[in-house]
Amino acid sequence: MADTETNVPVCEVVDTLSTGVLVKRRLARMRACNERDAKGKVCAGHLKRWYFFGEEVAGKFGKDAEIYRCENCKTLYLPNGEETPRTGTLSY
Numbered sequence: 545m546a547d548t549e550t551n552v553p554v555c556e557v558v559d560t561l562s563t564g565v566l567v568k569r570r571l572a573r574m575r576a577c578n579e580r581d582a583k584g585k586v587c588a589g590h591l592k593r594w595y596f597f598g599e600e601v602a603g604k605f606g607k608d609a610e611i612y613r614c615e616n617c618k619t620l621y622l623p624n625g626e627e628t629p630r631t632g633t634l635s636y
């Protein structure tokens with residue numbers, strides 16, 4: 545049985561909230577969730593900037609944290625530190 549998705553990189557799991565929600569670190573330029581369900585199927589849900597996290601997330605990562613959430617499985621993602629922030633002055 546060939547698994548064509550074995551090359552999908554795995555995200556580092558940073559934390560698990562008390563609600564059981566995973567908090568993972570995004571890979572660079574990652575836009576889709578790579579969480580797998582019980583059958584091993586990749587979620588592939590869209591990662592969207594999420595502003596409505598509760599006190600637990602705010603306490604762990606700061607109330608102004610940059611948090612992304614999969615719109616499908618609700619897994620949370622932190623930004624990848626290797627990505628250049630979009631804010632500020634870019635030098636060429």
Ligand SMILES: [Zn+2]
Nearest residue numbers: 577587614617
């Ligand atoms: Zn997902």
